[in-house]
Amino acid sequence: MLSPAQLEPSKERSIHEVVGTVVTHRDAASGYRLLELDVPQEALDCRPGQFFHILCPVDGQSQPFLRRPMSIFGYDRDAGRLSFLYKVSGIGTAALSGLDEGDRLNVVGPLGNGFTIPQNARHLVLVARGVGLATLAPLAQEARRLGLGLKAICSARSPEHLMSIDHFRALGAEVIPVTDSEGTSDPEQLRSLLDGLAEADEMDMIYTCGSNRLLKLCQQVGRDAGIPGEIALEQQMACAIGMCQCCVRPFRRGGAVVQERVCREGPVFDIQEAMEW
Amino acid sequence: MLSPAQLEPSKERSIHEVVGTVVTHRDAASGYRLLELDVPQEALDCRPGQFFHILCPVDGQSQPFLRRPMSIFGYDRDAGRLSFLYKVSGIGTAALSGLDEGDRLNVVGPLGNGFTIPQNARHLVLVARGVGLATLAPLAQEARRLGLGLKAICSARSPEHLMSIDHFRALGAEVIPVTDSEGTSDPEQLRSLLDGLAEADEMDMIYTCGSNRLLKLCQQVGRDAGIPGEIALEQQMACAIGMCQCCVRPFRRGGAVVQERVCREGPVFDIQEAMEW
Amino acid sequence: MVDLTTRIGALTLQNPIMPASGTFSRDMAEVFELDMLGALVTKTITAEVRGGNPTPRVCEVDGGMLNSIGIPSKGLGAFLANELPAYAPYRAPLIVSVSAPSIDGFAEIVSQLNLPGIAGIEANISCPNIEEDGKAFAMRPDTTARVVEALRRETDLPLWVKLTPNTGETVEVAQAAEAARADALVVANTILSMAVDARTRRPKLGNLMGGLSGPAFKPIALRMAYQSVRSVDIPVIGCGGISTVEDVAEFLVVGACAVQVGTASFINPTAMPRLRDDLQGFLAEEGYASVSDFIGSIRDGAPGDAVRFMEAAP
Amino acid sequence: MVDLTTRIGALTLQNPIMPASGTFSRDMAEVFELDMLGALVTKTITAEVRGGNPTPRVCEVDGGMLNSIGIPSKGLGAFLANELPAYAPYRAPLIVSVSAPSIDGFAEIVSQLNLPGIAGIEANISCPNIEEDGKAFAMRPDTTARVVEALRRETDLPLWVKLTPNTGETVEVAQAAEAARADALVVANTILSMAVDARTRRPKLGNLMGGLSGPAFKPIALRMAYQSVRSVDIPVIGCGGISTVEDVAEFLVVGACAVQVGTASFINPTAMPRLRDDLQGFLAEEGYASVSDFIGSIRDGAPGDAVRFMEAAP
């Protein structure tokens, strides 16, 4: 049911190195920035869960050398728009955060295998926290296009830290906010929330991203209820195209542990195969 | 009469690494730019012929690593202003040329030994071409301060290429333009012009800069007429403070050839000691 | 049109631009037409299946990166079954990079590569020789000679030998490879380096140390390419930090007859086609009708044998 | 206040920041108060008067520079007459860097430096040994051992030995220096490199080749510092590409007990005082009371002897 990792890449030129222009760039929440680019159409044949590899700006203070991988937060082929939601965490994202409207940015993509939506699925559920929202957001866009229901369980430290809720709602998703400060985000609470959705037959597929805690939880829920799921994973990347083999992670498959490239076989993987780290 | 090269540097902190702010930056002639900075007063204890070592801006396209030496074109301690006239020639000066008003620039200086003005001199003569004008310009400023006469023989390809003539005139210098296109700049013409000044007792000291042709000419005129002179020389520099010994040039002295550091014993040298290159 | 064809012994390449081993795979076909390359060079393969090193396997440093990928390999069988046939559609010559931890193992894998579809062998001898003290074959002339002789006995394919910068004997190693009848030298592999996170106080690579590549490494590789050109008569292929057409030109000027591009493809996946085009433009601007006229055109005024005595730092 | 004092054998430095030989002279006093430094290290001096190499003597490369200054020297006599007395006013210990092209010559100059005002000797053994094949002493353990033994016989002053990266035997050379009773190692000198102007096709250095320094070189020097710390018991002084407080910290983390700053002073003449201050701030932020607690605090999980087998590139 889940599409197998695409081992034999298609021979068409599907990966593009293009220069985009910053259309808007603003704070999304404290420490998070939303970057919208105007990019050539050819680079916009995207699927939810794919990512771009971004060449961060260089100045006298910092010279990030490698590109930085960033999930597609939104894409619109007709409008020629591509957006990223990112957390300022180190030198690359700090350099990125200084971009102004009109500045140019070199991006490579779309990259990797996106999320799959099972043919018979009606209700999609995603569970995300922090910047994981960025990766999962295009699922809402796709669910709307396909006329599917989508529930977004958005977790954060406190209600003020909840991000992108309006974005999800605007895309027709039902948002279920959970927060540490309100005591609604701990594993037990989430578990019963998800079990409830499974029992009510309102969860045909579950998606998550990022944290070990969420991975474990979704694996358990999925296994117990027999519901498939996918997780988008991160790993440091050099090429992001599948050439350098730096981005491997271990996965459980057929009783063995196999190494797969996050950039090429992923970044989206079967949730049951993924291993905690 | 000429001050000997200053071998024992003074122990006071006379060299400053400071950050200036661009006040104006404009074309001076085709390929030449005039850069005016606002800099802290401490760095403005300058003498004509001294230079600064400039940290060129870095971006994704070019990362000049070493600083670039630039003669002081003008300085005004009271106003806190420092200016450079430079030719865009390679990656460092190209990077420099992109600076906008308000941008910051790290400069180190003032560096090196400047020109000397003999105590009994009344008439100073300078001969310069191209960017050499930048180096010699502050002599006009100093001559005015000391109430001395100064003639600036400014050489260029054609009258349109003559640079800084107004600047010299504004400083009270008498400008004698000579150009290739008018046939007034060749060695014979210049020689008779200079000989004329020597005979008329209108040349107590001669200054030049840069080119081999001018060096040879001024050496001959000076030797024949017994008139002292100085030349400002260039050499690639790393430290510009006297530490690395990369900037040496050969000089004739006491029958031998000695190596001297352009950044420290120079950049101004006795014209008879300088050697063609 | 400037003639970009270049000869490496018996092989003629349509242009001197090819990928460096380990920085290229067929995945690149999704970015550009692979047949524009002078040659295709595989990631180093080994006879046995290997897992590779722990992550993180890369980190960035000023002007470059470190890697300790560690030659993960699906093994020779998988290569012959899956990879080799998949390269069949490409016209660009395929160079297979191989390695092994012992001389016999090395000879054994090369003996199995005398196959149609393989245009040449690149021997990655920068791997530890586990039969001696664990130093890489390429670090010393004697071990280089022994392994290259063994490989030469097993194949008539063009045999390229890739040098390591982790040695004080570049000239001697180059000459040893030539004496053992290598057909060309690839100069060079990465140089052993390290990075640490000052705050977490952990090494930035899972394997503690890794190889430096990228622009930071270029001056070292260029020096080695020049030393090699000056000390052997077989062709030299330059490799190390090449990102711009000036970099390509610098290696050609010192006498490399082709170049390999590695890390630059990570930063700009379209680097190789761009370098090919830029090289056309560069040579035309400089007034050359063919790249072969430009190769080795350095104006150094140095006699051929002055170079071997320059291995001390200044 | 974090305690920055650090010990290098018998010497105690008020802080671990000192200049690298050849990138410092008393001229620096015009920029800042020299007594803020942990030590003062002279440009390498030789017994005889030497002219140095042809110009251009430096050029820039990505993330660094090449130099082929070539140890111009006014000779030992001039040093003793002019330089040594001029250093008398400074409290910071003076380390005199020396070199010679033969073992006897090396021993001879060191024998003349047992003088008040000199706190230690740094032996720059990265110079060609003209009595053998012209390779630098520091490229091989046997020549390192012989020269260091000879110097040790001539002086009881702290004897620092500076290693070269132009070798495949860092660990063996470090151990040879220790066995010959060096008091500390300075790791490292520059690595042999080259640059060419692609358009003029001329080498960018008058001497054809030169040594790479600056940030591009740091990962190599850090690797060597770590290898040295792991393989000897004498103190190691880190040197190579240090420009930021993180760079200083990385060398301290791998176990260097002090650092030398070279090229960074060319880019920012105030680099050393700034690094001293930044190190105070860094250590305070990270919760250290003294720099000695931070030195060698790497969390590498590697056993001490695993390192010598890592000299192959990955």
Ligand SMILES: Cc1cc2nc3c(=O)[nH]c(=O)nc-3n(C[C@H](O)[C@H](O)[C@H](O)COP(=O)(O)OP(=O)(O)OC[C@H]3O[C@@H](n4cnc5c(N)ncnc54)[C@H](O)[C@@H]3O)c2cc1C
């Ligand atoms: C497929 C994928 C999609 C991603 N999508 C997003 C997103 O939409 N929004 C977002 O904020 N972040 C995302 N990340 C994480 C993002 O790549 C890192 O936050 C970023 O690389 C940090 O760079 P830095 O220079 O700021 O940090 P530094 O710590 O200075 O980076 C140093 C090095 O580590 C790498 N690195 C650091 N953190 C990560 C990480 N978590 N994953 C991979 N490499 C890392 C950097 O790329 C760089 O090579 C994604 C990562 C992957 C692999």
Ligand SMILES: Cc1cc2nc3c(=O)[nH]c(=O)nc-3n(C[C@H](O)[C@H](O)[C@H](O)COP(=O)(O)OP(=O)(O)OC[C@H]3O[C@@H](n4cnc5c(N)ncnc54)[C@H](O)[C@@H]3O)c2cc1C
């Ligand atoms: C004391 C002194 C004063 C100077 N004053 C002026 C001035 O007022 N106006 C002006 O336009 N130029 C002046 N120059 C020359 C100026 O330093 C060079 O034009 C500049 O360094 C070129 O840098 P680039 O990056 O554009 O060229 P590139 O060719 O890319 O530079 C490459 C390297 O060569 C060095 N270099 C190139 N040309 C020269 C040169 N002529 N002298 C020294 N180093 C050089 C650069 O500094 C750099 O290290 C002066 C030079 C010296 C030594």
Ligand SMILES: Cc1cc2nc3c(=O)[nH]c(=O)nc-3n(C[C@H](O)[C@H](O)[C@H](O)COP(=O)(O)O)c2cc1C
């Ligand atoms: C991620 C990575 C993996 C590499 N793997 C190999 C390899 O398998 N075999 C090999 O001979 N060289 C390998 N190399 C070295 C490159 O082929 C090349 O020699 C080196 O990176 C220098 O070139 P560059 O600076 O252009 O990258 C690898 C380099 C990198 C960066």
Ligand SMILES: Cc1cc2nc3c(=O)[nH]c(=O)nc-3n(C[C@H](O)[C@H](O)[C@H](O)COP(=O)(O)O)c2cc1C
């Ligand atoms: C211009 C220059 C001159 C140097 N001269 C010497 C020298 O005389 N003796 C010596 O042992 N090292 C010399 N070195 C090497 C430095 O001391 C230092 O080992 C090297 O530059 C690496 O440090 P850095 O990257 O901080 O510059 C010199 C380096 C440079 C850049």
Ligand code: FES
């Ligand atoms: S980042 Fe290179 S293979 Fe994944």
Ligand code: FES
């Ligand atoms: S530039 Fe360093 S001594 Fe002159």
